[in-house]
Amino acid sequence: GESVGLHLPTLSVQEGDNSIINCAYSNSASDYFIWYKQESGKGPQFIIDIRSNMDKRQGQRVTVLLNKTVKHLSLQIAATQPGDSAVYFCAESRIREKLTFGTGTRLTIIP
Amino acid sequence: NAGVTQTPKFRVLKTGQSMTLLCAQDMNHEYMYWYRQDPGMGLRLIHYSVGEGTTAKGEVPDGYNVSRLKKQNFLLGLESAAPSQTSVYFCASISRGKNTGELFFGEGSRLTVL
Numbered sequence: 249g250e251s252v253g254l255h256l257p258t259l260s261v262q263e264g265d266n267s268i269i270n271c272a273y274s275n276s277a278s279d280y281f282i283w284y285k286q287e288s289g290k291g292p293q294f295i296i297d298i299r300s301n302m303d304k305r306q307g308q309r310v311t312v313l314l315n316k317t318v319k320h321l322s323l324q325i326a327a328t329q330p331g332d333s334a335v336y337f338c339a340e341s342r343i344r345e346k347l348t349f350g351t352g353t354r355l356t357i358i359p
Numbered sequence: 360n361a362g363v364t365q366t367p368k369f370r371v372l373k374t375g376q377s378m379t380l381l382c383a384q385d386m387n388h389e390y391m392y393w394y395r396q397d398p399g400m401g402l403r404l405i406h407y408s409v410g411e412g413t414t415a416k417g418e419v420p421d422g423y424n425v426s427r428l429k430k431q432n433f434l435l436g437l438e439s440a441a442p443s444q445t446s447v448y449f450c451a452s453i454s455r456g457k458n459t460g461e462l463f464f465g466e467g468s469r470l471t472v473l
Contacts (some may be wrong), residue, residue, distance in 0.1 A: 256378060257399075282460040288387050291363075291464030292402070339460065346417070347460055349394075349402040 260356045261328050269353045271321040271338035278340040282347065283312060283323045286335045295323070297337075325355075333357045360386050365450050365465035368430060372440045372472045380435040382450030389455035390432040392417075392462065395446040402449065408433055409455070414433050440472045 258329055261267040273281070278298040284292035298305045298312045298321075305312050311324040335354050339347040363384045372378055389410050394417075396430065404417030404424040414425045422444060424436045433452075436443060443465040447469050451462040 279411065280460060289466075291451070292462075293464070294461040297460055340450075341460055347462065348402065348404075348424050351399060351401040 254306050256359060257351070258356070259353045260358055262358050267328050267355060269323045269325075269355065271323075271350055273319050273321065273338075275340070275342065276316070276319065277342050278358050280341040281312070281314060281321050282335045282339045282341070283310075283340060284349075286337065286352070288334075292337060304330075307340055311332070312343045328355075328357050330357050332358065362463040363450055363452055363463050364393065364447075365468045367468060368466065369469050370471070372437075372470065374441060374472060376440050377436070377438050378470075380448055380450075380470075382433045382435070382452075384431055384433075384437045384450075384452040384463070386452065386463065387430070388446065388452035389430070390453045390464070391435065392451045394449045394451065395425070396449060396467075398443070398447050404437065405448075408454065420460075437470075440470075442472045444470065444473045445459060446470060 282297040282312050285295050286292040296307045296310050296312050298314050309326045309354040313322045326334055333356050335352045337349050337352045339349045341347050361435055364469040366381045393405040396402050403419045405423050406417055408414045408427040411430045426434045447467045449467050450465045453462050
């Protein structure tokens with residue numbers, strides 16, 4: 249069935265290193281993808297988005313890559329900092345007003 | 360600018376009791392959502408609203424009701440709480456005119472049903 253899933257539930261990265269969080273989706277009709285960050289005890293916060301007519305988009309220290317051939321999405325965080333420790337969710341949208349979220353990956357930055 | 364405010368932040372209920380979660384946003388957003396978050400399950404959409412007076416079912420609507428009588432408020436009701444409804448509930452909103460998925464979330468409401 250349709251799903252948005254993550255390859256790894258947890259990821260530990262040394263401070264200063266780059267991190268890559270992966271996400272798979274199964275519906276080729278999905279045309280919009282978003283990454284959210286959720287810190288402990290808080291609601292998710294928007295990080296970056298990408299549309300299906302793009303394969304890469306960059307923000308501040310973050311890059312999202314989209315591979316439509318294998319239905320794969322990734323979030324790269326450069327030069328990780330302690331504040332990057334959080335749970336990261338990918339989400340996909342086929343209908344403008346509805347997002348479907350993945351199960352999340354917990355990123356831990358090791359000092 | 361408060362953004363999205365949820366009340367209460369914590370609540371403990373006994374099975375069969377009823378309660379209402381209130382979500383208020385001060386950003387004049389047309390779309391509002393209620394999600395629940397369970398360990399290992401991510402965020403699942405319960406109900407949503409695309410405007411005052413309209414509501415629609417999400418992927419897990421059973422056991423919940425909602426109302427959007429005012430544009431700024433979206434209420435989530437549990438008529439007869441069950442232990443399976445123990446969860447963290449998040450409200451979110453977005454402007455219809457904004458062509459992105461940048462939902463603005465509240466801080467969450469942790470509900471425990473005994």
